[in-house]
Each structure stands twice: as C-alpha cells, then as structure tokens.
Amino acid sequence: MGELADLVVAPLGQGFVRRALGAGLALGTAGALLGVFVVQRGLGLVSDGLAHATFGGLALGLLLGATPDRAIWVALPFTVAVALAIQQLRRRTTLGGDVATGVFFAVSFAAGVLFLGLRAAHAAPVNVEALLFGSLLAVSPEALAVTSLVSALVVALLLGVGPRLAYATFDPELARLAGVRVAALESLLLATTALVVVVGVKTVGVVLVSAFVVIPAATAQLLGRTLGTIVVLAVAASLASTALGLFASYHLNVAPGATIILTLGALFFLALLLRRR
Amino acid sequence: MSLALAARDVVVELGGKRILDGVSFEVGRGEFAALCGPNGGGKTTFLRAALGLVPLARGEIEVLGSLPGSAGAGVGYLPQAKAFSAAFPARVVDVIVAARRGSWPFRVGAAEREHARAVLARVGGERLIDSELRGLSGGELQRVFLARALVADPALLLLDEPTAGVDERGRTEFLELLEAIAARDDLAAVLVTHNASAVRRLANRAVYLDRTLRAWGPPGEVLDREWEPAGAFSGHDHDAPKDARCEDA
Numbered sequence: 001m002g003e004l005a006d007l008v009v010a011p012l013g014q015g016f017v018r019r020a021l022g023a024g025l026a027l028g029t030a031g032a033l034l035g036v037f038v039v040q041r042g043l044g045l046v047s048d049g050l051a052h053a054t055f056g057g058l059a060l061g062l063l064l065g066a067t068p069d070r071a072i073w074v075a076l077p078f079t080v081a082v083a084l085a086i087q088q089l090r091r092r093t094t095l096g097g098d099v100a101t102g103v104f105f106a107v108s109f110a111a112g113v114l115f116l117g118l119r120a121a122h123a124a125p126v127n128v129e130a131l132l133f134g135s136l137l138a139v140s141p142e143a144l145a146v147t148s149l150v151s152a153l154v155v156a157l158l159l160g161v162g163p164r165l166a167y168a169t170f171d172p173e174l175a176r177l178a179g180v181r182v183a184a185l186e187s188l189l190l191a192t193t194a195l196v197v198v199v200g201v202k203t204v205g206v207v208l209v210s211a212f213v214v215i216p217a218a219t220a221q222l223l224g225r226t227l228g229t230i231v232v233l234a235v236a237a238s239l240a241s242t243a244l245g246l247f248a249s250y251h252l253n254v255a256p257g258a259t260i261i262l263t264l265g266a267l268f269f270l271a272l273l274l275r276r277r
Numbered sequence: 278m279s280l281a282l283a284a285r286d287v288v289v290e291l292g293g294k295r296i297l298d299g300v301s302f303e304v305g306r307g308e309f310a311a312l313c314g315p316n317g318g319g320k321t322t323f324l325r326a327a328l329g330l331v332p333l334a335r336g337e338i339e340v341l342g343s344l345p346g347s348a349g350a351g352v353g354y355l356p357q358a359k360a361f362s363a364a365f366p367a368r369v370v371d372v373i374v375a376a377r378r379g380s381w382p383f384r385v386g387a388a389e390r391e392h393a394r395a396v397l398a399r400v401g402g403e404r405l406i407d408s409e410l411r412g413l414s415g416g417e418l419q420r421v422f423l424a425r426a427l428v429a430d431p432a433l434l435l436l437d438e439p440t441a442g443v444d445e446r447g448r449t450e451f452l453e454l455l456e457a458i459a460a461r462d463d464l465a466a467v468l469v470t471h472n473a474s475a476v477r478r479l480a481n482r483a484v485y486l487d488r489t490l491r492a493w494g495p496p497g498e499v500l501d502r503e504w505e506p507a508g509a510f511s512g513h514d515h516d517a518p519k520d521a522r523c524e525d526a
Contacts, residue, residue, distance in 0.1 A: 173360055
C-alpha cells in the first residue's frame with residue numbers, strides 16, 4: 001500500500017495534477033461517447049481534420065488579440081463552421097467525407113500559419129508546441145471548468161438524441177421512415193465533435209486530440225457485441241488510459257498527452273488480440 | 278370498400294428523368310396487389326413515393342387515408358436493397374425493437390424481448406433472435422426484415438422483391454409465409470415481384486408498370502397477356518432482361 005500511496009496519492013496532492021486528471025477524465029468521457037458514433041459513421045478522420053481547423057481558429061483568436069486561454073472563444077465558432085461546411089460538402093457534392101475533410105484540414109492549418117505570421121511584431125510570443133501537443137499539466141481552473149461543462153453537455157445531449165442518432169447510423173432510410181431527422185442529427189454530431197475537439201486541443205493538443213475520439217471507440221468496437229456494451233467499454237478504456245497515462249507521465253516526467261495516448265494504443269492492440277471472431 | 282392505397286395520376290421525376298408517368302390504381306383494404314414490370318419500370322420508385330421517400334412531381338398517393346410518410350406505423354416496409362451499415366453492432370432483437378421504438382435500443386428490456394420473439398415467431402425466425410445481422414443468409418435476412426415490417430401490426434405492407442436473393446427452397450417457404458400473412462383479411466399489401474408463381478398464389482390483383490400503368494386486373498389476366506419485350510419501352514432492346522415481366526418460375 002505504501003507504494004501505491006507514492007504512485008497515486010502523492011501526485012494527487014498537487015493541484016495541477018488534480019486539474020489535469022479532472023480535465024483528462026472529462027475530455028475522455030466526452031471523446032469516447034462521441035467517438036462511438038463518429039467511428040460507426042466512418043468519420044474518424046473528421047475529428048483529426050477538425051483538430052487542425054482548431055489550430056486555424058486559435059491562431060485567428062491570437063491575431064485578433066485574445067490571450068491563449070481566451071482564443072478558444074474564437075476557435076469554437078470557427079471550428080463548428082468548418083464542421084458544418086464539411087457536412088454540406090459531403091451532402092451536396094459527390095465528394096466523400098475524407099476528401100471534404102482533407103481540403104478543410106489543409107486550408108485551415110495554412111490559414112493558422114498565416115494568422116500567426118500576421119501578428120504584430122511586438123505581440124507576446126506564441127508557444128506553438130503547446131498548441132500542437134497540448135499542456136494538460138498546465139490546465140487552468142477556468143479551462144477545467146470549460147472542459148467539464150462541455151463534457152456534461154455532450155453526455156446530456158447523447159442521452160437525449162443517442163438512440164435516434166444510433167438508428168440513423170444503422171440505417172438512415174429506415175430511421176427517416178420512423179421520423180428521425182437524419183441530416184439534422186448528423187450536423188449536430190459534427191458540431192458537437194468540433195466542440196469537444198476545440199476543448200481537447202487546449203489540453204492534449206492538435207496532433208493528439210482525435211485519438212481521444214477515435215481510439216477508445218475503435219477498441220470497444222473490437223470487443224463489444226451491442227451498442228450499449230460498446231459505449232461502456234469505450235468510456236472505460238478512455239478513463240483508465242487517462243488516469244494511467246497521467247500518473248505514468250508524472251513519474252516518468254514526460255508529456256502526459258503522449259503517455260495517455262500510448263496507453264490507449266496499448267489497450268487497442270490488446271483488444272485486437274482478444275477480439276471476438 | 279375503403280382503400281389501403283390510392284394512386285391518382287402519379288408523376289415522379291428523378292434527376293430530370295420521368296420515372297412514373299400518370300399512374301393511377303387502387304388497393305383495397307385486405308387486398309394483395311402484385312406490382313410487375315420490367316427492371317427500371319418504376320416499381321421500387323412507386324413504393325418509395327408511397328412511403329414519402331421520393332417527392333411526387335404531380336398527382337397524389339393516399340396511403341391509409343393519409344399523405345405518403347404520414348401514415349406512420351400503419352405501414353410496414355420491406356426494402357429490396359438492405360442499406361444498413363454492416364459495421365454496426367446489430368443483433369436481430371435490436372433491429373426488431375428499434376422498429377417498434379423508432380430509435381435504437383442501448384438496452385432491451387424483458388417485455389420488449391418477448392414481443393420481438395413473438396414477432397419473429399410469426400415469420401419462423403425465432404431462433405435468430407440473438408444472431409448478429411451481418412452473419413445472416415439472404416433468406417434469414419428477408420425473414421427478419423419481414424418481421425420488422427410486421428412489428429406494429431400494420432394495415433398495409435409494402436414489400437419490395439421479398440424473394441430476391443433467396444434460394445429456391447427458401448423462396449417456397451417465404452411464399453408460404455406470405456400466404457399465411459395474407460390470409461389475415463384486414464391486411465393489404467403491395468408486393469413488387471418478378472416471380473409469377475408469387476403473383477398467382479398471393480395476389481388478388483396485378484399491376485403491370487412500365488413508366489406508365491400498362492395493365493391492372495386479375496393476376497391471371499395480366500400474367501397471360503403477351504407483353505412486348507421490355508426493350509420496346511425502355512430502349513434496351515437486345516438485352517431485355519429475362520425477368521422483364523412476371524415470368525413463371
């Protein structure tokens with residue numbers, strides 16, 4: 001028990017670790033829940049594209065003079081707009097979701113680079129590394145509050161529309177015949193994914209955030225037989241990896257984003273070995 | 278007699294092409310109507326229009342006294358192309374419960390499971406209840422989709438080629454099954470099929486559709502007419518499909 005205390009209790013004595021754990025668990029829950037739907041619909045790449053759009057949004061915020069913490073309020077509408085644009089492109093053209101995402105992905109990221117370059121010479125320097133790889137251990141109380149709020153919102157939303165969204169995912173036409181508003185739900189899913197991704201970029205960074213959406217759901221899908229089981233397994237994998245990865249990062253003194261996602265990856269490969277045939 | 282379905286001067290255009298042109302016919306309550314005609318003759322489009330999935334350019338379709346799409350649970354539909362996502366974790370019981378609830382069940386209660394079992398029993402599919410959808414054969418899949426069409430005790434069934442993709446033995450069984458369901462005298466159906474024995478066995482009336490309504494009457498009369506090759510109307514003259522009309526199989 002003494003060792004366990006050293007491994008777990010000692011880190012938790014520090015406020016920044018508690019905030020990191022809280023933000024990680026909140027993000028992990030929201031990402032895993034959304035991920036189940038995103039992955040089922042074959043939109044895994046979209047979360048990655050939205051993360052890159054977030055970079056553009058944050059850079060725009062900084063260009064407009066916002067602090068790095070507040071730039072999120074510019075990135076949020078920016079990324080939701082990109083998500084809806086991807087959806088429109090998918091619906092109204094013959095381009096697939098991957099192509100639509102690929103276009104917005106590159107354009108938003110390039111715009112971000114441009115925005116950062118256009119900032120006044122005397123403006124405070126921007127820590128691009130923190131943008132790309134996140135800063136979970138530097139989560140402010142304000143950022144923790146926003147992350148928790150977003151997570152609660154996602155949980156409430158999916159409790160409400162999850163069953164209809166799932167029906168639309170199974171078979172859009174049968175769902176439509178049952179009165180489900182398929183297109184509206186899909187837009188809602190993408191907009192909500194954008195919301196989670198923007199908040200996630202602040203904590204785990206542009207490069208890693210989509211792993212929070214994709215990997216838990218992918219892992220659960222290898223093991224679960226029903227949608228209910230898959231949801232539970234995805235959230236469990238996400239929470240366990242977040243906690244394990246965070247403590248590992250504390251003791252190894254490396255970036256937590258990396259250890260959390262490597263733990264998620266390890267669980268994924270374990271699931272691959274255990275999967276039902 | 279009150280009507281299950283009434284089509285009046287129905288015109289449907291898709292992608293600038295006229296698929297149905299001035300089609301009118303009626304199906305009474307309790308009546309089984311077979312919809313025959315060449316491939317591309319608009320049979321599936323007609324069903325989709327009756328479901329409200331395809332807009333009408335002109336005319337109207339009255340379904341159980343309502344507009345297409347608003348008759349709700351009164352209409353049971355068996356689609357020809359199963360468009361469900363193969364990656365989705367769907368068991369048969371989930372599909373049946375989803376059809377009843379109008380949303381996907383994350384958990385199935387005991388009462389719902391019992392109801393699903395009873396519906397599956399009607400189509401001889403009880404043992405499939407816990408099977409995964411993606412592992413089913415063509416015939417098993419048709420049974421499950423017929424069960425889901427029956428789930429709300431509909432007054433009208435729209436069946437799109439229910440025996441397509443089913444092997445010979447399964448087809449005979451499936452026709453017997455439909456015959457038993459048709460025996461319920463208050464249930465009406467529109468059955469799209471290329472199978473003449475299905476028409477003779479099941480239908481009170483046959484409709485021959487090739488963009489326009491070419492014939493409408495007792496099955497024997499419609500089937501025995503000498504139909505010109507489908508190509509004469511659709512423009513594919515030399516490879517008029519073998520199933521271009523209701524063939525004796």
